[in-house]
Amino acid sequence: MAEHERVLVKHAVTGRMLVNSKDGVAYTFDEEGGLTLITLTGVEAEKGAAVVELKAELNVFRFEEPEDGPVIKHWYYVGDNPVTYDADSNRLTIAVQSEIEYRPDQYWA
Template identity: 40%
Template sequence: MKEVFLVKHAVGGRAFIDTGKHPVPYVWNKIDDHWVFTVQIAREEDIAELLKWKNELNVFVFQEIENEPTKKIWFYAGDDSVHYSADKGELTIVATSQIIYVPEQFSAQL
């Protein structure tokens, strides 16, 4: 399975992290009723702009499995859910909601 991790400002806004274009180490796990994303970013200046918009971020995970349509998972990170540790070079995002969708399953009704 191939996976792409995106962090964007709002839904149609610009991408701050896009592992499809610029790979960075990350992991994500479901813990109780939320999802925790941990991203390794060693240089604080690389995420300075992201942190300005930390209360308006959306997180996306696109999962591509051979011979299946791409599954897109959209997570919402709310207030006070984004933190950066300069000591660890680690960005943490906690999402409290998600929507899973497969674009190929949607069709226009005429």
């Protein structure tokens, strides 16, 4: 987890924030079998259950926020890939199949 980064998991339909790494949630990104596994640790049980329930309607974002440069946004496509939550470890795992990277400063002046 980088100091000037954050990960957000949102409900795509309503825009409801489900998980925000700024709320004390640690995360890792790991490649496995052609997918990227995003593992979020420290997710409260209620939020983890909500993410699993809404797994077909998720938007997952990573924001790079360097002090001396523009924000870089990454959008990850979940599709029908696995989304799991382990209540014993407060660990949420989201498998994503693709990523779109974009820089808002290139679209708005």
